[in-house]
Amino acid sequence: MEISRITPFELIYENKEISELLGSIIFNPTFGKIQNIAQSLYAKTQGRFYVIKSDGLLIGLMGLSKIDNHKLVVNHFAVKAPFQRHKIGTALLTGIIEAEGVSEVVVDASEEDMPFYKGFGFKIQKSEFEEARGRRFYCVFLK
Numbered sequence: 001m002e003i004s005r006i007t008p009f010e011l012i013y014e015n016k017e018i019s020e021l022l023g024s025i026i027f028n029p030t031f032g033k034i035q036n037i038a039q040s041l042y043a044k045t046q047g048r049f050y051v052i053k054s055d056g057l058l059i060g061l062m063g064l065s066k067i068d069n070h071k072l073v074v075n076h077f078a079v080k081a082p083f084q085r086h087k088i089g090t091a092l093l094t095g096i097i098e099a100e101g102v103s104e105v106v107v108d109a110s111e112e113d114m115p116f117y118k119g120f121g122f123k124i125q126k127s128e129f130e131e132a133r134g135r136r137f138y139c140v141f142l143k
């Protein structure tokens with residue numbers, strides 16, 4: 001498995017494999033929405049977008065923002081369905097923490113993502129209910 005950072009940010013919507021997998025975790029995905037995400041989050045200097053491949057095929061991705069040089073905020077995270085629960089997500093996040101040299105990762109997670117983050121070692125700092133998006137959990141991982 002290879003982990004690599006995607007630059008330039010245009011590849012996020014120009015590359016079909018990446019845009020399709022990113023689209024799978026977005027509500028009503030369109031080309032415009034994906035382009036807008038890439039431009040608003042990943043064109044910035046804080047933007048980080050990583051993919052993980054197996055035999056050259058994309059199997060997972062993670063998009064983050066780097067804050068104050070020591071902290072990452074997870075914005076997007078997906079592993080292709082047939083590869084889920086095979087520690088791909090764990091390998092990807094571990095590799096990114098290493099590559100970025102950070103000591104902290106935070107995420108605003110939904111109830112369904114919680115098992116992954118809990119299992120990785122994130123601690124729930126705040127739990128709140130938002131009607132539209134369901135219950136959210138602000139989680140923190142300290143290395």
Ligand SMILES: CC(C)(COP(=O)(O)OP(=O)(O)OC[C@H]1O[C@@H](n2cnc3c(N)ncnc32)[C@H](O)[C@@H]1OP(=O)(O)O)[C@@H](O)C(=O)NCCC(=O)NCCS
Binds near residue numbers: 025091112113115116
């Ligand atoms: C959430 C996600 C990115 C995790 O990646 P993954 O490669 O499947 O995760 P891992 O295999 O590294 O999981 C490690 C541990 O986390 C926990 N875990 C992960 N997904 C879980 C799930 N759906 N249900 C219960 N536990 C889960 C388990 O403890 C797992 O270890 P185990 O399989 O030995 O029990 C992936 O499942 C996914 O893409 N899900 C759908 C999209 C999504 O929800 N994305 C996040 C929105 S931002």
